[in-house]
């Protein structure tokens with residue numbers, strides 16, 4: 001597998017951050033991040049349930065297609081958990097992305113996605129998929145900005161086409177798809 005890791009220190013506004021592939025030892029910090037960074041983690045039970053969506057196996061087995069971003073003091077500033085599909089061999093999937101509230105709006109998630117797009121392309125993947133909850137308007141806006149389109153559905157929840165019960169009863173999801181051959185991310189402003 002070809003992994004083109006982003007350079008350690010980017011020029012410009014990113015020079016405060018270091019990016020590297022995800023290690024199993026990153027898992028506790030990622031769990032803490034999910035439990036505090038997400039709006040869905042509004043109470044302890046919800047936070048625990050949400051963090052169960054990223055078990056340690058992602059860091060163990062998908063670490064080369066996942067990324068952590070750290071601030072100058074080594075504090076976790078952001079992360080992306082992704083992998084290449086086994087069944088659909090020209091597709092890749094972004095499972096989770098998060099940026100610390102203090103680091104948002106400086107292009108960290110965009111940088112992580114662009115790294116993933118480049119890595120996926122270098123490994124013969126032409127499509128990237130992702131999902132989110134219909135109530136996560138920030139995630140929906142971000143993914144559309146990153147060139148994803150929403151998969152059509154006959155159902156609409158909170159204004160977005162939504163696959164009802166996609167992840168189980170009541171677990172509705174907005175499904176995103178990004179064609180890596182159609183719009184190179186470099187052409188996104």
Ligand SMILES: CC(C)(COP(=O)(O)OP(=O)(O)OC[C@H]1O[C@@H](n2cnc3c(N)ncnc32)[C@H](O)[C@@H]1OP(=O)(O)O)[C@@H](O)C(=O)NCCC(=O)NCCS
Nearest residue numbers: 096097098099104105106107108109110138139141142145
């Ligand atoms: C969504 C999230 C990852 C964005 O991280 P970020 O580092 O602030 O995003 P960036 O600065 O890289 O933004 C990239 C682009 O998306 C846009 N964008 C990001 N968040 C947005 C939001 N909430 N609403 C509208 N646009 C948004 C930015 O304006 C920017 O557009 P530009 O290129 O025109 O300037 C971050 O808000 C987050 O961690 N949210 C909580 C966790 C979550 O919901 N994750 C997604 C589901 S798994």
